[in-house]
C-alpha cells in the first residue's frame with residue numbers, strides 16, 4: 001500500500017487533531033449502534049495518541065474492549081470527480097469505521113494502515129461524520145497474542161473483573177496511534193509501485209513494477225537529489241539505469257526522486273506519484289551481512305514507539321530527537337521491536353541512512369518460565385493465528401517494500417521456538433515472507449538455545465541468527481564475572497550448530513538514572529556500563545558476530561508487576577531522552593567502529 005504523499009494530482013487533508021471520544025465501559029456500543037448518530041457525552045481526545053494516559057480516569061486507562069472516536073470534516077469542494085480515500089496509519093488493535101452511520105471498513109492488526117474510497121458516500125462540500133470503534137483486546141488469534149481472564153473468585157472479588165493478560169513486556173497502549181488522512185486521486189490512478197535496486201559497477205539500476213487502476217499509459221522518471229533528470233522509462237514495468245549513480249549507504253544516505261505518471265494519449269498526465277528511492281543492495285552469506293557488497297556491522301538498539309503522555313501515538317518531535325541521538329551515538333541501525341513502526345519513521349530512517357530490521361508484532365508468543373505450558377497448541381497459537389501472521393507479513397511488506405532503510409524482515413520476537421509445533425508454524429510464515437519479498441534476508445529473534453531442552457527449531461530456516469540474552473541479569477543476577485564465558489560459549493555453539501552470522505539483538509540491564517556504586521551492583525549506572533562492556537569485548541573476538549543492539553534505546557512503559565518500577569529501565573536514555581552514563585561509553589566505542 002502506498003503512502004499518501006501529495007503531488008500535482010493528489011491533495012492530502014490531515015484529519016489529525018482533537019476528536020470526540022467515548023469509553024464503551026460495558027462494550028455495548030456496537031450492539032446499540034452508537035455509530036448511527038453523533039456520540040453523546042464525549043470527551044476530547046487527541047489523534048494520533050494513545051488514550052490510556054490522557055485522563056485521570058483509571059477506567060479509561062485499564063479498559064478492556066471498545067472505545068469510540070468521532071469527528072466531522074468537510075469533503076473538499078474542489079474534489080468533484082476525484083477519488084477521496086480515507087486512510088488510517090494504524091488503529092490499535094482493531095478498528096471499524098462508519099461514514100455518516102454507514103459501514104465503511106474494518107481492520108485487524110494494530111500497527112499497519114488501512115484505507116477505503118469514500119467518494120461515493122459524500123459529495124464535495126458535504127460535512128462528513130466519521131465514527132471509529134477501537135478495540136484493544138488481545139487473544140490467541142491476534143498479534144501480539146493475549147488472553148482475557150475473568151477474575152471471579154468470590155473470596156477475593158466483590159464482582160467478576162475482566163483483565164487482559166499478555167506475555168510481552170510493553171504496555172498495551174491503544175487508540176488511533178498514527179495520522180488519519182483523506183487524500184484525493186484521479187479516477188485513473190497509480191495503485192502500487194514496487195522498486196528493486198541493483199548495482200552494476202558504478203551504475204545504479206532501478207527495476208520497477210507499477211499497478212495502475214483504470215486505463216492509461218505509464219511513464220516513469222527519476223531525478224537526483226538536486227532535481228536533475230537522471231533517467232526515464234515508459235510502460236508499467238521496466239528498468240532505469242543511472243550511470244555514475246550515488247548509492248544509499250549506512251549513515252550516508254542518498255535518495256533519488258522516483259515519479260510514476262499515468263495518462264491518456266490525449267490528456268496531460270492524470271495521476272502523478274512521487275516517492276524517494278535509495279539505490280542499494282543487500283545480501284548475506286554464512287558469515288557476513290553486506291550492503292552494496294560491503295560488510296556491515298550493526299551498531300544500535302532495540303526500541304519502542306513510546307513516550308510519556310502520548311504512549312504509542314506518533315510523535316515526530318520524539319522521532320527527530322531519537323534519530324539525532326542515534327547519530328550522536330554513532331549508531332547505524334535499529335530494530336522495530338516489537339511491531340511495525342509508523343511509515344513516517346521509515347522515511348526518516350531513509351534520510352538518516354539508518355538500517356532497519358523491520359519486525360512483525362508477533363511478540364510474547366511464549367510462557368518462557370512455565371515448562372508445562374505450551375503456546376503452539378490448537379487452543380492457543382494455531383492455524384488461524386498462522387494465517388493471520390502470514391497476512392500481517394504480506395501487509396508489512398506491501399507497506400515497507402520500497403524503503404532502502406529496511407534491510408531485513410523479522411517474523412517475530414522470542415516465541416517458544418523449541419516447541420515441536422513452532423517449526424511448521426514458522427516455516428509457513430517464513431516461506432510467505434520470502435515469497436512476498438525475495439530480495440531481503442529474513443530473521444526471527446530468539447531467546448532459545450543452540451542445545452538442550454530449549455533448542456531453537458527455527459534458526460536453520462533463517463538467513464541471520466538474532467538472539468536476546470540477559471547473562472548476569474535474569475540468570476546469575478549480579479554475577480558480572482560469568483558474562484564473558486557465557487557469551488563466548490553460547491554464541492560459539494550457535495555458530496557451530498547453525499552456521500549463520502549472528503546479531504545480538506538484545507542485551508542490557510535495568511538502570512535507574514542517578515544510581516551509582518563501585519563495585520557495580522544491579523540497577524546502577526556502573527552495572528549497565530560494565531555488563532555491556534563485557535558482552536562487547538567478546539563480540540570483538542567472534543568474527544561471525546555481525547552486530548550489537550543494546551536493549552533498549554530508552555526506558556519505556558510496561559504493564560505493572562513486581563519486576564518493573566514504573567516501566568522497563570534498560571534504556572541507554574531515560575524515557576525523557578536524557579543519557580545515562582552508558583551512552584557516553586558506547587558512543588566512544590561506536591565512534592571507532
Ligand code: BDP
Nearest residue numbers: 169413414468506551568570
Ligand atoms: C526480552 C524482550 C523485551 C523485554 C526484555 C526485558 O524481547 O521485549 O523488554 O526482554 O526483559 O525478553 O527487558
